[in-house]
Amino acid sequence: MKETAIHVENLVKEFGSGESLVRVIEGATFSVYKGELVALVAPSGAGKTTLLLMIGCVLEPNSGTIRLGEETVYDNGWTIRDTRRIRRSKIGFIFQQPHLIPFLNILENVTLIPLTDGVPAKTAERKAMELLEYFEISDKARSEPAQLSGGQQQRAAIARALANNPQIILADEPTAALDQKRSVDVVKLLKKIAQEQNVAVIMVTHDEAMLPLVDRILTIRDKKVVEKPLSSEGAIV
Amino acid sequence: MISLARKDVAHSLGKFIVTAMGVGMLLGIVLIMIGVYRGMIIDAQVLLDDVGADLWIVQQETLGPFAEASRLHEDLRESVQSMEGVAAAEALTFQNLQLPAKPLPVRVVAVGYDPLGAISPLNPDRLIAGRPLRRQHYEMVLSDKTGYRVGDVIPLQRHRYTVVGVTHGTVSTGGDPLVFVSLKDAQELQFAYSNERIRQDRARGIQAHDTHLVNAIVAKIRPGFDRASVADQIAQSLHKNVYTDTRERTILTKNLIKMASKQIGMFTVILVIVSTIIIALIIYTMTLEKLKIIAIMKLIGLPNRVIMRMIMEETLWLGLLAFAFALLFAHGIYDKFPKRVVLQNPDALRLFVVVFVASVLASLTGIHKVIKAKPAEALGG
Ligand SMILES: Nc1ncnc2c1ncn2[C@@H]1O[C@H](COP(=O)(O)OP(=O)(O)O)[C@@H](O)[C@H]1O
Ligand SMILES: [Mg+2]
Numbered sequence: 001m002k003e004t005a006i007h008v009e010n011l012v013k014e015f016g017s018g019e020s021l022v023r024v025i026e027g028a029t030f031s032v033y034k035g036e037l038v039a040l041v042a043p044s045g046a047g048k049t050t051l052l053l054m055i056g057c058v059l060e061p062n063s064g065t066i067r068l069g070e071e072t073v074y075d076n077g078w079t080i081r082d083t084r085r086i087r088r089s090k091i092g093f094i095f096q097q098p099h100l101i102p103f104l105n106i107l108e109n110v111t112l113i114p115l116t117d118g119v120p121a122k123t124a125e126r127k128a129m130e131l132l133e134y135f136e137i138s139d140k141a142r143s144e145p146a147q148l149s150g151g152q153q154q155r156a157a158i159a160r161a162l163a164n165n166p167q168i169i170l171a172d173e174p175t176a177a178l179d180q181k182r183s184v185d186v187v188k189l190l191k192k193i194a195q196e197q198n199v200a201v202i203m204v205t206h207d208e209a210m211l212p213l214v215d216r217i218l219t220i221r222d223k224k225v226v227e228k229p230l231s232s233e234g235a236i237v
Numbered sequence: 238m239i240s241l242a243r244k245d246v247a248h249s250l251g252k253f254i255v256t257a258m259g260v261g262m263l264l265g266i267v268l269i270m271i272g273v274y275r276g277m278i279i280d281a282q283v284l285l286d287d288v289g290a291d292l293w294i295v296q297q298e299t300l301g302p303f304a305e306a307s308r309l310h311e312d313l314r315e316s317v318q319s320m321e322g323v324a325a326a327e328a329l330t331f332q333n334l335q336l337p338a339k340p341l342p343v344r345v346v347a348v349g350y351d352p353l354g355a356i357s358p359l360n361p362d363r364l365i366a367g368r369p370l371r372r373q374h375y376e377m378v379l380s381d382k383t384g385y386r387v388g389d390v391i392p393l394q395r396h397r398y399t400v401v402g403v404t405h406g407t408v409s410t411g412g413d414p415l416v417f418v419s420l421k422d423a424q425e426l427q428f429a430y431s432n433e434r435i436r437q438d439r440a441r442g443i444q445a446h447d448t449h450l451v452n453a454i455v456a457k458i459r460p461g462f463d464r465a466s467v468a469d470q471i472a473q474s475l476h477k478n479v480y481t482d483t484r485e486r487t488i489l490t491k492n493l494i495k496m497a498s499k500q501i502g503m504f505t506v507i508l509v510i511v512s513t514i515i516i517a518l519i520i521y522t523m524t525l526e527k528l529k530i531i532a533i534m535k536l537i538g539l540p541n542r543v544i545m546r547m548i549m550e551e552t553l554w555l556g557l558l559a560f561a562f563a564l565l566f567a568h569g570i571y572d573k574f575p576k577r578v579v580l581q582n583p584d585a586l587r588l589f590v591v592v593f594v595a596s597v598l599a600s601l602t603g604i605h606k607v608i609k610a611k612p613a614e615a616l617g618g
Contacts, residue, residue, distance in 0.1 A: 088540075112239060113538060
């Protein structure tokens with residue numbers, strides 16, 4: 001029996017108003033289960049980032065419902081009050097840009113959220129160092145983000161997203177700034193985390209080479225989220 | 238828990254310190270301005286304190302030597318002296334003088350008194366070199382601010398005066414340095430005309446010219462006598478205006494200082510307001526500068542209280558550091574001013590409270606803006 005990690009129903013998202021009103025998502029309904037790595041593949045401007053931000057309680061939908069695990073976080077105009085608690089405790093965000101905090105060193109960036117949540121400093125640091133070692137940037141633990149290359153910064157950002165043992169990982173083109181080998185490593189790592197820690201991962205990607213590694217592929221077609229057959233060899237619509 | 242404020246400040250320490258220094262100098266100037274105001278009020282009373290008289294007898298229907306011109310005949314001293322209840326009476330003169338270049342001409346107020354008299358306006362505690370006047374002619378004691386030293390010879394009008402003593406902290410009610418001369422010399426300096434003038438007067442038929450004038454008579458009261466009633470007695474029998482020391486002080490502060498201090502008081506108030514606004518703006522912009530970083534913090538789920546604490550701590554530190562600079566700055570330069578500047582801790586404290594409240598309000602306004610901002614905005618670009 002698959003446990004639902006994310007359940008989205010009839011989700012609608014519009015930007016602007018009046019003449020300039022654009023409906024980006026219209027009636028999206030889908031689920032993502034614990035332990036699976038799902039790729040979200042769609043052309044640029046299709047609404048992938050918008051969708052992730054709504055799931056992450058960053059953007060408010062216009063209507064529909066979003067459930068994360070047992071918790072309803074959005075229900076037709078009603079939004080859970082403490083969205084930041086949800087992000088802090090349930091979600092690991094990996095953005096297109098690293099978005100590290102410039103005045104904290106890498107280790108501090110990674111431990112910030114666990115420490116805020118009351119994880120003991122020793123534990124948080126040990127976990128952070130493990131992650132940094134895994135991403136081969138443990139030698140940069142005491143460096144400031146500006147001293148790292150783009151790829152190193154992105155790996156640090158992934159480490160930060162994983163630091164709090166999230167139940168859901170939302171990754172928006174996490175491999176865009178990485179070379180092929182590192183990209184494969186990151187996706188493999190995400191898959192491993194999904195499986196071993198029973199985490200639901202949604203990863204937006206343009207990189208077709210990553211698709212064989214994922215469990216399922218979702219796409220946005222006619223403003224709705226639909227499943228794409230895994231075996232597909234054809235071009236992504 | 239990581240102190241975000243400490244990390245952020247350490248990250249841009251140079252900028253933080255320069256900002257604090259700038260704000261600190263601004264506050265330092267405000268402190269000096271308040272000090273100038275305080276100095277004026279203290280200066281105004283130094284001479285009254287040093288004279289230490291119980292009564293001031295001045296020309297009828299005038300407010301006395303510090304408020305308007307007053308001329309009395311010096312003989313009046315003896316009349317006052319002989320009144321019941323009067324222990325001692327002395328004549329004093331006050332006049333503006335310009336001492337010759339050293340290196341620039343100095344504007345001073347000359348006080349004339351009888352070196353052998355019972356009441357001396359020269360407070361011996363203020364003498365830092367030399368001695369008080371001893372002779373009736375051509376000696377001078379002057380304030381160190383004039384730049385002269387004991388032994389200097391100063392030519393004034395027809396005579397040459399030798400500096401026999403130097404005082405510190407002696408000022409006129411307007412804050413100018415004082416010069417003490419004997420009553421006889423002072424009368425000559427104030428009331429004697431040049432030979433040229435005397436010749437002209439003679440040509441016009443004006444003959445005698447009286448130099449035996451003074452500006453005020455001061456008196457001390459015998460123990461057991463009431464100041465006010467002795468004052469009334471003198472006023473009635475001698476037809477002069479008589480003020481008690483307290484009354485003279487009131488005249489001084491009410492009439493004389495009021496205008497001047499209002500001027501500088503208003504200036505100080507405006508300066509406080511302007512600098513408060515500038516500081517508030519600096520803190521507000523400092524907060525807004527962090528909009529993007531704070532949006533990221535929100536995105537990764539950092540709670541508001543952590544973000545607010547960071548901003549508040551930084552505001553507090555900036556305020557404290559700026560204030561330290563302000564005190565350093567003000568205390569470093571206050572004695573370089575030609576007139577008295579009095580830095581008082583309660584003033585500094587009050588200013589600190591005003592600036593602190595303004596900073597916190599400004600930072601709260603900034604925080605409000607920051608908290609309202611949508612975290613998704615961080616993702617743009
Ligand atoms: N804040 C916004 N205001 C107006 N339109 C927006 C905003 N954010 C996204 N959009 C629009 O929504 C559509 C989907 O954007 P996005 O989710 O970023 O696409 P993707 O990530 O798939 O490339 C685009 O047409 C974009 O212009
Ligand atoms: Mg996108």
